[in-house]
Amino acid sequence: MKRSYSLIAGVVVLAAAVSFAQKPKTIKPGWNLFSQAQDVQLGKEAAGEIEKQVAVVNNAQLVDYVNRIGKKLVAQPEAGQYPYTFKVVYDKSINAFALPGGPSYVHTGLILAADNEAQIAGVLAHEVSHVALRHGTSQVTKAQAIQLLAGLGGAMAGGGLLGQLAQVGAGLGANSLLLKFSRSAESDADLLGARMMAKAGYDPVEMAKFFEKLEAQEQSSGRSIPQFLSDHPNPGNRVKAVSAEVKLMPAREYTKGDTADLGRMKTTINGLPVPPKANTNFRADSGGVTARPNAQLKQYSAKGLGFKYPSNWEVFSNQQSSEITVASRDGIAETNGNAEIAYGAIIGLAQTKSQVNIENDTKAFLDRMLQQNKNMKASGEATKRFSVNGANALLNVFFGPSAFQGQREVDAVVTVAHPQGLLYMILIAPEGEYPKAQPVFDQMIQSLQF
Ligand SMILES: [Zn+2]
Known part of the structure; x- marks a missing residue:
């Protein structure tokens, strides 16, 4: 899934305090x-x-x-x-x-x-x-x-x-x-x-x-x-x-x-x-194995939104929108300043004209997404209806070309009726990796809080 802006790591890693030894350290292979x-x-x-x-x-x-x-x-x-x-x-x-x-x-x-x-x-x-x-x-x-x-x-x-x-x-x-x-x-x-x-x-x-x-x-x-x-x-x-x-x-x-x-x-x-x-970007050819989500989850909370995400992934904010991306760096391919999320999740809130109508607003959202990602196609799987945090939610699944060469990508798009608009969480994985990622993706969806 393409994003036409660069991503900034949202989590600042603080340099650990280093103590300096007085004599040369013995360095050996592990x-x-x-x-x-x-x-x-x-x-x-x-x-x-x-x-x-x-x-x-x-x-x-x-x-x-x-x-x-x-x-x-x-x-x-x-x-x-x-x-x-x-x-x-x-x-x-x-x-x-x-x-x-x-x-x-x-x-x-x-x-x-x-x-x-x-x-x-x-x-x-x-x-x-x-x-x-x-x-x-x-x-x-x-x-x-x-x-x-x-x-x-x-x-x-x-x-x-x-x-x-x-x-x-x-x-x-x-x-x-x-x-x-x-x-x-x-x-x-x-x-x-x-x-x-x-x-x-x-x-x-x-x-x-x-x-x-x-x-x-x-x-x-x-x-x-x-x-x-x-x-x-x-x-x-x-x-x-x-x-x-x-x-x-x-x-x-x-x-x-x-x-x-x-x-x-x-x-x-x-x-x-x-x-x-x-x-x-040949490194994107690892087939996604190195970008696979951990089953151990961390909590994200900010601006009235909370969800859990894999502990080996990082939170990235986008310069030109309120969307956030959660992924391993190995799951993001960058070409010409565009980020392509090959293995990860995108979370955001789409504005709606009036109170959310989950069916109509989801359809409008998906239409826009398909316009921006011309190679994406509906998977043919029926829309799944369920609830998240007590609100109505839909799951629609799409296929597209993966940034991992020669692979197909699965994009699971969850939309939720949020009091302020349409909350979305797009879960992305190369097709071969999807069964491995799905249990983690399910937990991420069910952890959404707002
Ligand atoms: Zn090195």
Whole structure:
């Protein structure tokens, strides 16, 4: 379901108080059922999948530039012994990502956004640290230990690790190795990355400065959070934490890199032809699994409206209307400043001319919705009549194309006769996910209070 405005996170996350240790923290990989060789194999398979979805740039100058920075970093002991590779992806969004075992990618949008080479090195050092600390497979281990114990034993036998894991119910899309990391993983990647940068001669503080710059951009533009910060949430005052880490290192001269060099790279990027099939939101291809609602619910209450929503979802307010959206960030695709809710809920109050007539006002509301979303169609299911909070309510179900590629979307539209107008709650999920989401959606509907 398309929304022609950007969303602003309505919930402000307060940075946790950070205490600074006086000696360097020992940073180690977490619990992991995969072997290091399996990390490498998984990363290779996932890279093959992902490179079908993104536009890898072959411009020699750019490839050399990024590789020169990457090689300086992975020559440091912090990077461990993985077969690292560095590629440039044509994508306007400010992002970079790395897969288990070493395949690393930087978006053209990130190079354009960097003030200096040290900032690009900072992002790469942070990504390389996630690889060295094996955060991707450690996170999968924690989430799917039981299935993995059943599946990993024979998984090296051929047929692909991704495929074999799918067979034991540990279905890992290539993109699910790019999950959002925890704050402790972020803080470890910042610190290990800072050490790696310093040894390679780059000013480590530039890494934290770049992240803070992205945050400032988000706040000043009112645009939603850059993908990089969504995948790599701020563990709490990054500049301070990295600066404290630098103080523990032996004093040395740092470089921010060659300014003219970076300028030439930016000119090259701006002159690149737009690839025919650049998919700027390939992450939306996880099929929605990472956006699935938790059964544990939280309470929302404001302006005389209350309802419960999944604890892993966030509340977003819309700039140009009183609507609110509740979703996981992974459930929202953004293109050209438009938000497309692929997995989530939209709640609002539509004005009516006089006292609500649930049948007529719902019909008018649905007509408007279908006009704004031309590809949506009625499901053919009969309208369901029930009551919510003692008021008459209707449920109408629609189908449309999902932002998760190749899937159909279910839009369940609940309308309720509210004293001030037509209260609506639109529950959206890709069709394959809908049965899993429905029990939570039902609870959300029944929790409406006004
Ligand atoms: Zn990170």
